[in-house]
Amino acid sequence: MSKPTSTYRVQLTPGFGFAQVAEIAPYLRELGVSHVYLSPILQAAPGSLHGYDVIDHSSIRAEFGGAAGLRELAEQLAAHDLAIVMDIVPNHMNTENAQFRSVLKDGTASPYASWFDIEWVGGKVALPVLGDGAGPKVDGDVLRYYEHEYPHPGHYRLVPFTDGPGYRRFFDVSSLIGLRVEDPAVLFATHEVIFWLLDEGLVEGLRVDHPDGLADPRGYLESLRQRSGGVWTVVEKILIGEERLPDDWACDGTTGYEVLNRITRLFVDPAGADPLIGQFVRRTGQSADYRAVVARSKREVIELFFTGEVERLARAAGADPAEVAELLAAMPVYRAYVTPGEPPPPASVELIEEIATPKTRELAQTILYGPAEAVTRFQQTTGPVMAKGVEDTALYRWYPLAALNEVGGEPDVFGIEVKEFHEFCAGMRPHTMTTLSTHDTKRSEDVRARLSVLSEMPQEWARAVEGWSAALSFDPHLDYLAWQNLLGAWPITPERFADYLLKAAREAKTRTSWVKPDAAYEKGLREFAVQATQLPVGEFAAEIEPYAMANSLGAKLVQLMMPGVPDVYQGNEMTDFSLVDPDNRRPVDFGRRPANVWDATKLLLTSQALRLRRRxxxxxxxxxxxxxxxxxxxxxxxxxxxxxxxxxxxxxxxxxxxxxxxxxxxxxxxxxxxxxxxxxxxxxxxxxxxxxxxxxxxxxxxxxxxxxxxxxxxxxxxxxxxxxxxxx
Incomplete structure (x- = not known):
């Protein structure tokens, strides 16, 4: 199997399956890519628009065309000198699956009890679904509660939806239950179709979703490499600052967030830091200290979402839950790379000891050298706390320049020197993935290109915001973020903008949230969105257009030609002004033609660079x-x-x-x-x-x-x- 020279990410949906991908094969080959990178293809929850909620590992998703459709797609792609890279999800699956249903019915006696990372209390697993209103009702051999159905009788207990579940989950999503792929039997059962596709040569590469959630990512990747024959494999691993992927992880690299953030900073003027931070502080009343906002945000999400995980970890470590929460909040990265039974890496020891306080020093030693369960669970909990505390809270609270607020980003780090960027490139793995936009980025690459211009024009930006704010204001905690994203995504419909602001406000959790939505506030927010899109923001967008285009093309060229395997997210071979999901997962018009010079030049640049990479x-x-x-x-x-x-x-x-x-x-x-x-x-x-x-x-x-x-x-x-x- 050959390693890709480039990939093109396609988001499969019930309305855009294998047959539709086959139809764009000539276009993708002409564009210059070598591999088509598909979102998850195993059977997911009915109607799922992303596919990360697998319910059946034994079948390829019927809505996409099933196994026969995939085989036909592979053949048609091969006719155009293209191959498939697939996205796999080893960490979790949707709870609405036959195996978990068996566990709910028969408890530890179920043949699938070893599949899931469950904490049995009194022989039962806690399911957090109960809310206000009527209770569950028995209907024959089924227990019904609103849209939920459970086997009856069963070895489980229903608890309030605000409680943590009796199983490891994906972040705070209780409908996604953690898998124990460290068990060879579970690994084989959940990867049988994946291995078949590799053996048949229908797939030539793998993208591994969220390896930080696994008990032993190093061991998993080694097993995957041995069974797959060394197929090209990259992992969705978020690296912060100078953090690097461990050398002993058997993969070709990451999916490229550390690259994305450095490329963004390459086009940001560090001279804009003080004026933009100052304006942000004046307009929002927020702290100028990003790290303090992160610490507060992480403490809040631990209390809000992760009390169950904290208590379980505390029991495993023999520690006070308050100490566990403090150490989790202090972790600056997603994982400490400690493996039970092995001496911890010196860098991991230095990291843990640096964040430990006199109160947490004993606990720090436990998660470095203690019982296997304590060591492992700490590794599996730090990632969710980082994701929810930073990605989904702090980045919506602290945003002097929203272009820097990306997954794995450090929004208080303005700019990077050219020499430093060259040094980073010199140390890259040759076959790691590089990217500028993904299905998980907070903003598309072209939105970031526009916003990066503001670092060079802070005074002009301040005057524009002053004028818009004088005409319309809503919430000082949100308005400044709204103006940046309105400019970045311009032109945008009121509906799209309102949906973005609603998500941003709920993630920030300052006035409304997913757990406790404020209907009156959210109604006002939608009215604000409608009125904001009627302001003359387009005038400022037109003024900065030449500079935004330069940033966009520059970033694209660097990403496509630097070391690594460049990925193009669907539609981003031309301009794309999308915001956070689900906005960036909207259907793509593959028949679209360049509408302006920026479009035409970006398409030309992308196609010429991708073709050159093949040479x-x-x-x-x-x-x-x-x-x-x-x-x-x-x-x-x-x-x-x-x-x-x-x-x-x-x-x-x-x-x-x-x-x-x-x-x-x-x-x-x-x-x-x-x-x-x-x-x-x-x-x-x-x-x-x-x-x-x-x-x-x-x-x-x-x-x-x-x-x-x-x-x-x-x-x-x-x-x-x-x-x-x-x-x-």
């Missing part, structure tokens, strides 16, 4: 290039392919000697993108800034122009804010 070696070397001149900070440039330092004739920064001539290698590319375009324009453009190309003749795949030697950037970038060169 380059999959792990082509990466070589930083540096512009020279007064505007050099505004360029990010690098070469890919058979180019050594000696080929640059000693022109790399910091060298002076000239290397001997050598034969020109083939299969080489150079990517050049514009950074911080507002400041560049205000300083009068590139002036005399130049870039020394590696030896050879270079063809610009976007314009058809040819270059050699030292090139003025004013000439290279005169038609586009990016250049994609191939050596001829």
């Amino acid at each position: 380059l070696p999959p792990a082509a070397p990466y070589l930083p290039l540096f512009a020279t001149g007064e505007a050099e900070e505004h360029a990010i440039a690098f070469a890919r392919g058979c180019i050594g330092a000696q080929e640059l004739g000693g022109r790399e920064r910091g060298t002076s000697q000239r290397a001997p001539k050598r034969a020109r290698p083939s299969n080489a590319a150079v990517a050049v993108a514009t950074r911080l375009p507002v400041r560049l324009a205000r300083r009068g453009g590139w002036a005399a800034t130049t870039l020394m190309l590696p030896p050879g003749s270079w063809h610009d795949l976007l314009t058809g122009s040819r270059y050699t030697g030292r090139i003025p950037l004013a000439h290279l970038m005169c038609r586009n804010p990016v250049a994609l060169l191939e050596r001829t």
Whole structure:
């Protein structure tokens, strides 16, 4: 099996299944991708629009076309030199499945009792479903409670829906029950179809959902690699800051959030940090200290959602639940990578000991060196607390520049130096996935491209917000986020904008929430959304359009040409101004044609870069290039392919000697993108800034122009804010 040169993510739905994917195969091949990356294909809950709620691991989803439809799709894709990468969900499944129903009926006597991570209390499992109103009713051998049905009699107990369930779940979603794939029998039963697809050659790659939820992700990935024959595998692992994927995880890399966040920062001006944070604080009354907001948010979600998990972990560790909650809230990453029975990695020891207080020091030692259950459960609980406390709370409370508020992002870290970005690329795994947009991103790449411009125009932005706020205001905790997203997604319908604001407000949990919705507040919010979309926001959007386009194309070029396997999320080969799910999972019009210059240039850039990646070696070397001149900070440039330092004739920064001539290698590319375009324009453009190309003749795949030697950037970038060169 060959590793992908690029992937194209398709969201399957009951209305867009295997047959519809087959219809766009010619388009995808023409676009230049090598693999079609499908959302989960196993049988999910009826009508599911995402597929992460599997109910039957033994069958391929009938609504998509079943096994026969998948086989036909694979054949049609192969006819266009395309193959399939599939998204798999080992951590959990929907509770409405036959195996769990057997467990509810027969308890520990069920043959499926070992499938699920259940805490049996008095031989029963707690199901959090009870609310106000009428109680459950027995109807023959069924116990009915509103839309719920349970076997009767059974070995379970119903508890209030606000309580934690008697089983490990996915984050705070009680309808998704945790699986014990650390048990070889459970692993085989839940992966039998996946292994069959790999054996048949119908699938050539795997994307593993949420490995942090597993008891032993390292062991799981090793089992997967051995059984799959080493198929290309990436994991949805969120890495924070300088955190790196463990070397002993048997996979090719991550799904790319750490890449996404660095690329975003590459186009953010650090000079905008103070004025934007200051404006945010003045308008919202929120703290200027993001880390304090995170700590408070994590403590709140622990109390709101995770008391059951905290108590279970406390029992396993022999600790006070308050101490457990404090240590969980202090964890700055999703996992500490400690395996029971093994010496913990030095970095993990340093991390845990650093966050421990005198009150939690003994507990810290327990989760490093203590009983297996305590060590494992801490690892499985930190991820949900991070996800709900940071992704789904703090990022909706602290947003001076919402472009930075992404999964795994650090919104108080404005900008990244070019040299630092090059150093990051040099350390990347060659076949890791890179991305700019996913089904889980808070905003699409083009929304972020627009918002990044604000870091260069904080005063102009402040005046625009002042004018809109004078005309319309609703909630100081939400308005400033609303203005940013209204601009980023412009033009947007009142319905889409209202749906986004409703989700944002409920996630923030300051005035309304998913658990306790405030009907009056939410009615006012929808009215605000309608009126906001009638304001002249389009005027400001038009003013920043050239700079937003430069950011968009620059980010796209960097992502497509840097090390790794680039993924294109459906529809993002052209402009896409989507907000958080479900907005970013709307149906895509694959018959759409470019509507403007931004669309046309992005499509051209994407297709040329993806085709070029198919001509380059999959792990082509990466070589930083540096512009020279007064505007050099505004360029990010690098070469890919058979180019050594000696080929640059000693022109790399910091060298002076000239290397001997050598034969020109083939299969080489150079990517050049514009950074911080507002400041560049205000300083009068590139002036005399130049870039020394590696030896050879270079063809610009976007314009058809040819270059050699030292090139003025004013000439290279005169038609586009990016250049994609191939050596001829």
